[in-house]
Amino acid sequence: MYAYIxxxxxxxxxxxxxxxxxxxxxxxxxxxDPAAVIAGDYARPEDIVRIRKxxxxxxxxxxxxxxxxxxxxxxxxxxxxxxxxxxxxxIGQRLEPTLALSVSTxxxxxxxxxxxxxxxxxxxxxxxxxxxxxxxVLGFSVPVFVIGxxxxxxxxxxxxxxxxxxxxxxxxxxxPFLRSIALPTIALGVVYVALIARISRASMLEVLNEDYIRxxxxxxxxxxxxxxxxxxxxxxxxxxxxxxxxxALLIGGVVVTESVFNIPGLGRLTIDAxxxxxxxxxxxxxxxxxxxxxxVNLLIDISYSFLDPRIRY
Amino acid sequence: MTTISRRLRxxxxxxxxxxxxxxxxxxxxxxxxxxxxxxPHADLKNLDPIWTTAYITRxxxxxxxxTLFASDENLDVHPQMVDTFKVSGDxxxxxFTLRDGLKWHDGAMVKAEDCVASIKRWGKRDGMGxxxxxxxxxxxxxxxxxxxxxxxxxxxxVIESLxxxxxxxxxxxxxxxxxxxxxxxxxxxxxxxxxxFKKDEWVPGSKVVxxxxxxxxxxxxxxxxxxxxxxxxxxxVEWLYIPDPATAMNALVNGEVDLWETPAPDMLxxxxxNADIKAAVIDPLGTQGWLRMNHLHPPFNNPKARQAVLWAxxxxxxxxxxxxxxxxxxxxxxxxxCGTPNETQIGTEALKAVNLDKAKQLLKEAGYKGExxxxxxxxxxxxxxxxxxxxxxxxxxxxxxxxxxxxxWSTLTSRRAEKKAPADGGxxxxxxxxxxADVQSPVANIGISGGGVEKxxxxxxxxxxxxxxxxxxxxxxxxxxxxxxxxxLQTRLFDHLVPYVNYGQWFQPVVWRSNLSGVLVSPVxxxxxxDIK
Numbered sequence: 001m002y003a004y005i006x007x008x009x010x011x012x013x014x015x016x017x018x019x020x021x022x023x024x025x026x027x028x029x030x031x032x033d034p035a036a037v038i039a040g041d042y043a044r045p046e047d048i049v050r051i052r053k054x055x056x057x058x059x060x061x062x063x064x065x066x067x068x069x070x071x072x073x074x075x076x077x078x079x080x081x082x083x084x085x086x087x088x089x090x091i092g093q094r095l096e097p098t099l100a101l102s103v104s105t106x107x108x109x110x111x112x113x114x115x116x117x118x119x120x121x122x123x124x125x126x127x128x129x130x131x132x133x134x135x136x137v138l139g140f141s142v143p144v145f146v147i148g149x150x151x152x153x154x155x156x157x158x159x160x161x162x163x164x165x166x167x168x169x170x171x172x173x174x175x176p177f178l179r180s181i182a183l184p185t186i187a188l189g190v191v192y193v194a195l196i197a198r199i200s201r202a203s204m205l206e207v208l209n210e211d212y213i214r215x216x217x218x219x220x221x222x223x224x225x226x227x228x229x230x231x232x233x234x235x236x237x238x239x240x241x242x243x244x245x246x247x248a249l250l251i252g253g254v255v256v257t258e259s260v261f262n263i264p265g266l267g268r269l270t271i272d273a274x275x276x277x278x279x280x281x282x283x284x285x286x287x288x289x290x291x292x293x294x295x296v297n298l299l300i301d302i303s304y305s306f307l308d309p310r311i312r313y
Numbered sequence: 314m315t316t317i318s319r320r321l322r323x324x325x326x327x328x329x330x331x332x333x334x335x336x337x338x339x340x341x342x343x344x345x346x347x348x349x350x351x352x353p354h355a356d357l358k359n360l361d362p363i364w365t366t367a368y369i370t371r372x373x374x375x376x377x378x379x380t381l382f383a384s385d386e387n388l389d390v391h392p393q394m395v396d397t398f399k400v401s402g403d404x405x406x407x408x409f410t411l412r413d414g415l416k417w418h419d420g421a422m423v424k425a426e427d428c429v430a431s432i433k434r435w436g437k438r439d440g441m442g443x444x445x446x447x448x449x450x451x452x453x454x455x456x457x458x459x460x461x462x463x464x465x466x467x468x469x470x471v472i473e474s475l476x477x478x479x480x481x482x483x484x485x486x487x488x489x490x491x492x493x494x495x496x497x498x499x500x501x502x503x504x505x506x507x508x509x510f511k512k513d514e515w516v517p518g519s520k521v522v523x524x525x526x527x528x529x530x531x532x533x534x535x536x537x538x539x540x541x542x543x544x545x546x547x548x549x550v551e552w553l554y555i556p557d558p559a560t561a562m563n564a565l566v567n568g569e570v571d572l573w574e575t576p577a578p579d580m581l582x583x584x585x586x587n588a589d590i591k592a593a594v595i596d597p598l599g600t601q602g603w604l605r606m607n608h609l610h611p612p613f614n615n616p617k618a619r620q621a622v623l624w625a626x627x628x629x630x631x632x633x634x635x636x637x638x639x640x641x642x643x644x645x646x647x648x649x650x651c652g653t654p655n656e657t658q659i660g661t662e663a664l665k666a667v668n669l670d671k672a673k674q675l676l677k678e679a680g681y682k683g684e685x686x687x688x689x690x691x692x693x694x695x696x697x698x699x700x701x702x703x704x705x706x707x708x709x710x711x712x713x714x715x716x717x718x719x720x721x722w723s724t725l726t727s728r729r730a731e732k733k734a735p736a737d738g739g740x741x742x743x744x745x746x747x748x749x750a751d752v753q754s755p756v757a758n759i760g761i762s763g764g765g766v767e768k769x770x771x772x773x774x775x776x777x778x779x780x781x782x783x784x785x786x787x788x789x790x791x792x793x794x795x796x797x798x799x800x801x802l803q804t805r806l807f808d809h810l811v812p813y814v815n816y817g818q819w820f821q822p823v824v825w826r827s828n829l830s831g832v833l834v835s836p837v838x839x840x841x842x843x844d845i846k
Contacts (some may be wrong), residue, residue, distance in 0.1 A: 031720070033727035038359060040366030040480065041745060043518055044759075044770065047438070050496045082358035083517040084498060092515050152563055165555060166591040262555045262564070264519030272356060272518045272556075275693065276725050 001305065008298050018070070019290045023283055024065050032277040033057075034081045038260040050099065051210070055081055057106045068283065077287070078280035080273075084211070087284035096264035097167045100168060100177070100251050109192035110243060116225060117200020117239075121208060124201075132197060139194025144253055148187040148260035155183060167264035183260040187252050192246050199242040204236035210234070244300035248293050321525065323460045349829075351838075352561045354575040356554040357521045361498035363438050365741060366480035368748070368837075376550070378484035378504035381409065382476030383539035385437070386462050386597070386834045388653065388753065391540040393532065394423070394485060394505070404467035404790070405477050411458045414530040417487050418502075418509050425460035428490035431452075432462075432483060433702030434476070437495040441474045441756055444787055469790035477757065478539050478837060479750040507531070507543040507841050508550060522553040523670060523840075531589040535715040536597035536842040538835035543801040544622050545599075546831065546844040565590065565824060571845065572825035574838055577695075579635055584824050591827050594641070594820040596836045598749025601633060601650050601759055602696075602816035604704055604771045607741050608630070610734050612686075612713075617679035619811035623663040626712050635819070637701040642819040648761060651818055653753040654792075659800045660807035664815065672711045676842060685733040686715045689743040691722040700744040700816060708742075749818070750836035755786045755802055761812045773810040779805055 019049030035052035036043075052058050056067070071078055077087035120132040156164045162183050168176040207213065208231055216230045217223075266285055275280035304311045354367040362374030383393040392398065396412040403545070415423035429452045436446035453461045462471065475483055485491075488773070490499045502510040508523035509601045515521055531542035553570060556563040558577040564570045566587060576584060604653040606622065613619055645651035646661035685710060689715040690701035699768035701717065708715045720728070725743060733739040752758045762769040763776030782802040791797050806812060827834060831842040 030724075031727050032723040032729070034723075036726035036730060037723055038365055038367075040368075040370075041726070041747075043366050044440075044768070047496070048730060054496055080358075083360075084500070085517060090517065094518075148560060152560075157563060162565070164567045164569055165560050166553070166564075166569065192761070257556050260560060260823075262557065262560050264516055268556075269518055272543055274723065275723060276358065 001302075005298070005302065008301070012298075016287065020287060021065070023286045024068065024279075027277070027279050027282055028061055028064070028168065033129060034226075034277040036084060037276050068280070072287070075284055077284035080281050081278050082276060083296065087280050088130065089287055090281060091284055094264060094266045094269045096169060097263045098254055098258070100167075100170070100180055100181055100265065101188065101254060101263060101265060102182050102247070105189045105192060105250060105253075106243065106247065107195055108185050109246070110187040111254060112189070114200050114232075114239065115199040118204055118232060120197065120201040121204035121231075122223075122227060124205060129201075134199070135161075136194040136198045137281065139190045140192070142253050144191065144256045145260050147190055148183070148257060151183045151187055152260075167261075167263045167265075174241040176224075180263075184257050184263060187260070188250070188257040192250075192255065195246060196242055200235070202237050202240045204231055207235045232248035233307065237304055237311075240300055240303055240307065244296055247257075247296045251274045251289055270278065324368055346494070349442045349547040349550045349572070349840060349845060350570040351550065351840065352555050352564070352570050353521075353552045353554050353838075354571040356518050357515075357552065358517055358554075359498060360502050362484055363435055363481055363486075363495060364429065364498040368480065371480045371482055372838060374482055374484045374504075375506065375512070375837060377502055377506045377509040377510045378414070379506045379543075380476065380482060380484060380539065382472055383541075384476050384478040384750075385537035385540040385784055387477065388538075388750070389532075392429075393476075393540060398472075407462045407464075407471055408455070409460055409462075412530070412532075413458075415505050417505050417635065418528075420528075421487065422457070423485065423505050424457045425454045426457075427488045427491065428485055428806055429460050430488040431485045434486070434491045434493075434495045435481060435483040439477075439483070440759055441470065441477055441754075442481065442483065444756055445471065445474045447462075448504075448787075457628070466570065466788075466839055467790065468788060469795070470787050473754070476539075477797075478835075479585065479748060479757075480515045484777075499585070505529075507545045513615055518710050519554055521554075523550045523552075524548065527653070531841075536833055536839075538833060539837065542834065543839075543841040545841045550840050565709050565826065566653050566828065570824065571829055572765075572832070575821055576627060576824045578638060578641065579636065581822060589827050590824055591829075592822045592824045593832070594822050595832060595834050596652055596748070596750075596821065596839065597801060597834060598652055598660075598753065598836050599818050599820040600746050601645075601752050601818050602746045603698060603744065604700070604814040604816050605743055605745065605760070606811075606813070607739065607772050608774045609732055609736070609766070610739065610741065610813075611684055612676070612679055612681040613741060614751070615679040616809055616811065618681060619814075620663060621672040621675035622708070622712060622814050623807070623811060624666065624668045624675065625707050626814050627667045627707070627817060628664070630707075631700055632819060633705050633817040634703050635696045641822065642817055645818040646815060648815065649753050649755065649758065649799060650749045654796070655753055655799045657796075658801050660804040663807060669711055676711055676713070682713050683714070685735065685800045686717055686741045687739070688717050689725050689740050690719045691716050691725045691743075692719050693721045696746065697722075697744045703740060703816075704744065711721065722731060744816075755799060756782050761806055761810075763810055763812065766796075769812075772812070776805070776810045779810050779812075 008071060035048050035055060035057060039048045039051055043113060045165045079086055116132050120129045123129050152164055155162050162179055168180040170177045213230055255271060258265045258267040270285045353369060357369050357373050359365045359370050362370045380393050384390050384758060393404050394411055394415055395409050398409045400407055416660050417423060436442035448464050449462055449467045451463045455461060487503055490501060493499055506812050507526055507529045508524050511522040511524060514687050525545045525548050531544045534541040555564060558580060561573050562580050565573050606619055608614055627646040636642045646664040647656045650657035688701060688705055691697045705715045705717045728740060731739045731741055759770045763774050763779035765775035766773050780799055786795060786798045803804045828846040830844050833839050833842055
């Protein structure tokens with residue numbers, strides 16, 4: 001197991017290098033000039049040329065890449081072309097809101113969706129099952145921003161229970177934090193609730209037809225224990241897999257949710273940087289997202305062996 | 314009752330208790346100090362208003378820096394940091410004396426040497442500043458409060474240049490910062506203006522914070538645009554960047570922000586219907602649309618082809634498409650925008666009349682042979698996106714083969730610098746706009762420059778006669794003579810150069826909650842003088 005973990009961890013290095021190279025090339029081959037954006041709309045062409053030179057953007061691509069990579073290897077993600085602030089500081093400022101939104105969404109989704117899926121499987125074919133599946137279809141079909149605006153309209157503008165926008169750090173108090181994160185979590189979470197509930201139901205239905213479930217019931221085991229101890233544990237691997245995929249999909253969802261609720265997270269940082277061609281920020285954020293994705297996948301792979309003793313690495 | 318039903322009921326009860334608790338959390342925040350929360354038109358990314366011409370950085374500059382002279386709401390220039398000034402009999406020596414009590418945010422006194430260094434740095438970057446420097450023989454520090462600008466020959470725009478209201482504004486900085494490379498952003502924000510920038514609270518892309526500068530000594534005159542007493546009536550100003558218009562509107566309606574600088578036109582009816590919201594145009598000059606053609610390549614290297622576009626443009630069609638509400642726009646053919654002393658209708662016939670036959674005839678005379686016209690369409694800026702589509706249709710209606718290339722604004726700003734032929738990655742047409750404050754003067758309006766490949770703005774119009782008339786205007790001090798030069802210049806622009814086609818003038822309302830008072834009328838939004846009830 002330890003050898004597997006070490007091997008997977010080492011495999012992260014070439015993955016990250018390839019990601020870094022592809023991102024760098026994509027960005028620099030895309031049209032757009034940060035010097036022109038910095039100089040402003042009314043700058044003269046010669047001013048833009050001077051700013052480009054001053055930023056080192058007139059250097060050949062391989063020199064720009066090697067300079068950047070060398071800095072990254074020394075733990076320096078560079079400095080924003082526009083604000084002159086270190087990228088690591090900018091990411092640090094934005095990490096908490098994105099992390100808070102991601103974790104709360106996953107918690108919310110799992111806590112709602114898994115019981116829903118189990119319940120639907122347990123009551124398969126009844127109105128409960130059908131209602132949950134209708135919700136699942138709706139959850140998939142309605143875009144995040146539509147859910148977001150509806151929630152804002154009802155709970156912020158009509159009832160005044162939650163703020164329309166913004167983010168309060170946990171350090172500012174737990175209740176203000178919860179108020180600021182509640183609606184974004186629900187808006188972003190609906191699609192994951194739908195996804196995880198469907199997979200949980202399907203996985204549970206498969207397991208509930210197994211002989212060992214019949215055996216458990218035959219020996220007089222109470223239904224709650226049959227569902228939780230025998231069925232859910234054996235249905236967990238596909239559920240955990242879909243949660244892992246959900247975390248990867250969260251990156252896209254977070255961008256939209258942060259825009260609708262004006263949360264200053266990594267998603268907004270990325271969009272702003274792309275629109276302005278702030279290369280160091282885009283490269284830094286994508287490296288962070290890639291690393292997070294690789295680590296989450298590793299953790300999920302490792303969790304399989306705890307859930308299913310038949311899986312060994 | 315089953316176990317599950319009991320649990321569901323418990324959960325419902327817990328939710329009913331938790332939601333009001335959550336809702337009440339945070340109520341009463343920030344009651345201790347007066348905080349003015351603004352949704353600005355853009356995100357503040359650069360902090361040096363001399364390094365960039367971006368309007369958001371200009372607005373930031375007005376928060377933290379002060380100016381020697383400043384424009385009032387009629388664009389008349391008055392002393393601001395300057396107490397008194399005099400001009401020598403030969404018109405070549407200007408002597409300025411600073412007001413008492415001017416202090417930098419780091420506590421040091423503002424000295425004449427700081428101002429000289431600041432003017433020099435600005436003079437390296439700004440068009441009007443460069444022009445002033447061309448006429449300047451020497452700048453001399455007389456004592457801590459007095460300095461002189463000594464000219465080679467009399468120049469009519471010394472005070473107007475030092476008091477220009479829009480980018481780049483000649484903001485004053487401490488000498489140690491102003492002496493740094495003008496092509497590199499200053500590393501610190503130390504001004505002498507009415508607000509102090511809180512760098513530790515700055516979150517680029519989200520929030521900018523300023524606090525009241527208690528050491529600031531406002532002038533005694535009432536505030537009028539950038540001039541007069543900059544009396545700060547709040548403790549703190551927060552710029553909250555909310556890029557999504559629907560979210561910004563909801564935040565304003567819900568009282569989470571106090572003022573939104575650029576509400577989307579389609580949201581105005583909703584906002585105007587709300588009794589808690591006020592909407593008003595605070596920039597009386599508004600904005601002018603520019604249809605810019607590339608003068609380096611066919612067909613628009615031929616004046617007749619450019620004039621053909623003049624005859625084909627219908628300003629009303631553009632304004633309907635991009636603004637919609639007729640109370641927020643007007644058809645205005647004048648290059649130096651309507652509502653300014655330089656407004657004139659001379660030579661505007663082609664733009665006022667819409668005559669497609671005449672346009673087709675001019676195009677034929679220009680030798681247009683059906684070359685593909687590359688029109689760059691910035692899809693991320695609604696106004697320019699709409700204008701591009703109107704132009705595409707208009708050019709097709711006079712027989713041009715138009716290829717609309719969709720891109721984002723960043724790509725466009727890069728591509729427009731290409732001087733290559735359109736078929737090789739260059740371009741023929743793009744759209745932009747400029748505020749009235751930037752186009753009202755022949756010297757400040759960079760769009761009309763005929764300086765060619767070396768000096769003109771993108772599109773590179775070339776015309777020595779235009780350049781000479783702009784120089785004549787800069788030298789002239791007599792208002793009547795100036796107006797005569799403007800008339801000659803505009804005639805030249807319409808009859809020959811056509812540096813850009815003005816597709817109309819529009820006015821951006823600002824919206825704010827009705828508990829605010831003291832919002833100033835100005836082409837630039839200012840946040841002093843505003844109080845919160």
